[in-house]
Amino acid sequence: MDMAIYLRLSRENDGSVSLDTQRAACARWLATHGHDPADATEYVDAGVSGASPLEQRTGMRALMESRPDIVVTRKQDRYARSVTEFLRLVAWAEQCGTSLATADGNLDTSTPHGRMVANVLASLASWEREIISARITEGHATRRTQGRWGSGRPPYGYRITRRDGAAYLEVDDEQAQRIRTAVAKLTEDGTVATTARLTGLSEPQWRRLLKSPTLRGQRSHKGSLVLSADGVTPVQFADPILNAAEAKAVRERLLALATGTDRAPRRAAPLCAGMAHCYRCAGRLNGGTSDKGVALYKCKQGHVTMYAATLDERVSAEFLSTWGTFAEHRVSLEGGSDLSGQLAEVDEQLRRAVDMRLTAGPATLAILEEKQHELEAAYARLRAAHDPDVREMLVPTGRTLGEAWEDPAERPRLLADMGLSVTLHPKQRADRIVIHWGPDPADDALDAVLRDEFLGDADLVALTCLH
Incomplete structure (x- = not known):
């Protein structure tokens, strides 16, 4: 009898589902059912998700081509975490006369009862995967509203710091100084391409950073600014590298360069170009x-x-x-006190508050009204202090x-x-x-x-x- 052991691991996280743990469980099952584990051929997929198609797994593809009489794995979710893929595997096994079994005893497709259990377990595996995905998504959303850093590399200008058992962003002084120097040159008469060299970023990376709210200590998610629970105030992930006036000057400069109203002279321009x-x-x-x-x-x-x-x-x-x-x-x-950038940011929050009031229910209407009054007062204070004359x-x-x-x-x-x-x-x-x-x-x-x-x-x- 041709026997096979199938081992799969999405990622190496702890010893409970390691390849060695799976291998030992399968060997015990074979020995208990009167088979010599040494006669079984191993097929391994390491670093492969259980939701991936069967044909895209190197080990599973080789196993299906060999058509063994019996295949054993530790648990059903090692075969697949997708109902569709698992049912495809069961259909293949029936066509080839192959029995599918699990070392925990919950699956054995050689019997009608086992085939029914296989369908139920597949549905449960898919449900579990969806629950895990929803929990991860909810966790990311919670971290965003709390101003915490989720995962991955920090944006240029910041570094990751840990406090209270969580990850946050803080300003990287060296990178932040490069950004401020490049921004000063850009808003004076520079271009995105020339100032990108001052930061060490590529032109596309520098342009994306300039257009994002990152340099104001804020973030966007799926194209929208990340807001606090009130739906109005932006979440501050870290201290801003640029103040409101500098960020406004950057937006105006990018717009001028994009529309051609204030393009910097080309290097090859004659000495008296324009004169x-x-x-x-x-x-x-x-x-x-x-x-x-x-x-x-x-x-x-x-x-x-x-x-x-x-x-x-x-x-x-x-x-x-x-x-x-x-x-x-x-x-x-x-001289002068240009608060136009801060005025624009408060005005944007005020517009969001007004828009939300139009569709708010009784429970949140009072909160939004209070928030609107706070923003109106803040706008009035800024307007009184705004004196751009220099x-x-x-x-x-x-x-x-x-x-x-x-x-x-x-x-x-x-x-x-x-x-x-x-x-x-x-x-x-x-x-x-x-x-x-x-x-x-x-x-x-x-x-x-x-x-x-x-x-x-x-x-x-x-x-x-x-x-």
Whole structure:
């Protein structure tokens, strides 16, 4: 008689269902029924779920191909935890003349009674699996509402800490500092791709992190923000890495980059990109190349063209001769209290409370009304303290504009700060390049005020176009 022992283990968790425990139980059953365990062939599926299809299990597939006369396993759930899969195994056994048995004595398909028990046990195994799954899901939901960390790797910027026998998240200072540095660069003039390098994340990972509520110490589950039991207040899993104003600035920057309203200049952009125009159509001169690959400035309508090196050298020389000895200043923002980010978050919670009141029952209506009053009071306090007005202060950097010009990466910014405007004329004109420094005509009034204010200080008079 051809005999087989089937062993299956989903994962190694304790000794009660280990492969050795299953093997010993099957050997005892064979010996009790007059068989020599040494004559049985073992088929093992380690690390395989009982709900997986029979054909996807290496050991079970080999067993079914060998068609033994009798198969024994420790308990019925070792065969399958799915009613469908177990009934398929019973049908296969009947077709092949194979008896299925379990070492605990609850199953023996060689008898009608055993076949009936097999069907009942299969249903119970499936029910048990569904109960376990529901219990696990409920446990995850409870941990989420309590602000506890469930499982898996923590999000970038945080690490796992244990207290009171449970896992929580706390800020990883080193990673958090990288995030703040990258966010500062992003909201200033950076892109997602360039700032991702500052964190060590890939661009897709960095973009997902920026779009998620994680950096505010919150989490989302299946696309929705995780809320506390009141259904209004977000659960705080950890201290936020970004404050509300910084998170709002990130959202606005991502929106600007996505819509193209504030894209950062490309690396290959010409020195005077956006500042050089055609004399005839007033259109901006696009960068391009000649047939020989030489960089050009050229009008989109084809009115004028010039080698980029020729125009850039002229602009460079005039910048240094006009501004090179002046002290460089940067604009520093002082004062103000921008609470727009916090106002937006409270407003979002207030909207959720109002929406929930529309469908709330009598038991929860009073709780939601109280929550709404609390949020309205918080919004009023924030609104009273909200004062976004700031003062722009010119702060010297300690170097001259000529010294700043030595850094090629700084040159486009310096030209823009000094209000560069270049007009390119046709070849028939003796001097084709006309350079103008200063603000737009619409800013003439402000320019006059600044010049009057700083009259007597040559450096500051010259730098009024930095406003």
